[in-house]
Amino acid sequence: MILKSLAGVLSPGATHGRLATLIFHRVLSQPDPIFPGEPDIRRFDEILGWVKRWFDVIPLDEAVSLLAQNRLPARALTITFDDGYADNAENALPVLQKHGMPATFFVATSFLDGGRMWNDTVIEAVRHCRRPRLALGELGLGDYPILTPDQKREAIETILRQIKYEAPAERLEKVQAIAGIAGSPLSTTLMMRSEQVKTLRQGGMQIGAHTLTHPILARISDEEARDEMQGSKTCLENLLGEEVPLFAYPNGKPDQDYLARHARIAQELGFKAAVSTAPGVATPQADLFQLPRFTPWDQTPARFGLRMLMNSRMIRPQIAR
Known part of the structure; x- marks a missing residue:
């Protein structure tokens, strides 16, 4: 209750609202001895249990709209996944549904149906x-x-x-x-199949674009970047039969992995918002095309919650584009 109260003080909503966004990539079936920090099903379920106690989890598109209108609820938080791993549909979706939480899955579409990053x-x-x-x-x-x-x-x-x-x-x-x-065998089932993307959407989740081939946008031409961003959007819209208004920058570090001009391109392509991997929270004054995201990897609820509170104090400024 103390952490929930502190979260409410730091993020009271409305004109003083602060939007926190969690970022994940995978939810494994079992712990990985090589990457023990990557959450498995049990760990992900535990994290969502903590989040449910302290925050009001809402869909990202709704959060963006409320943020722009100064109507964000207190303790607002959104959940996102990047890249399009098959375990997002196989493992993460049931846990999200168990907790009644929406999430947005950003998919690099060239790797669907047997590809590999x-x-x-x-x-x-x-x-x-x-x-x-x-x-x-x-x-x-x-x-x-x-x-x-x-x-x-x-x-x-x-x-x-x-x-x-x-x-x-x-x-x-x-x-x-x-x-x-x-000389190793390489899996062709790491990434989602097209039908799994549809399953996520039918399961109440949101789908966002994440380029075609996950390039570092700052290292390719503007024309190539535009094609990557548009191509992913178009592919997903054709697959789902609806608009895809959200975008995530690959790797996502501002001024290193993407530049201000890529935020302009995202807006020109018709996206309504885009997310980075810069830590912090977004206020009503934030750039909707450079929203921050952060996830603590602490193993206890107290440490996880305290790091979330610390992150809530990092305000991402409005960035001129």
């Missing part, structure tokens, strides 16, 4: 590699012991960090080479 190719290649070491010296990426889950995680994180901001074509070439050297 480049970072997941690296992750799965290292995860399933049966060698004691992964030698990537010929690619300029180093040599890694990978006998334990911790060693595999360190290798994955180092490799991803080195190639994340390379040009898409060069990055893809290296990723394919890594998979070849690892």
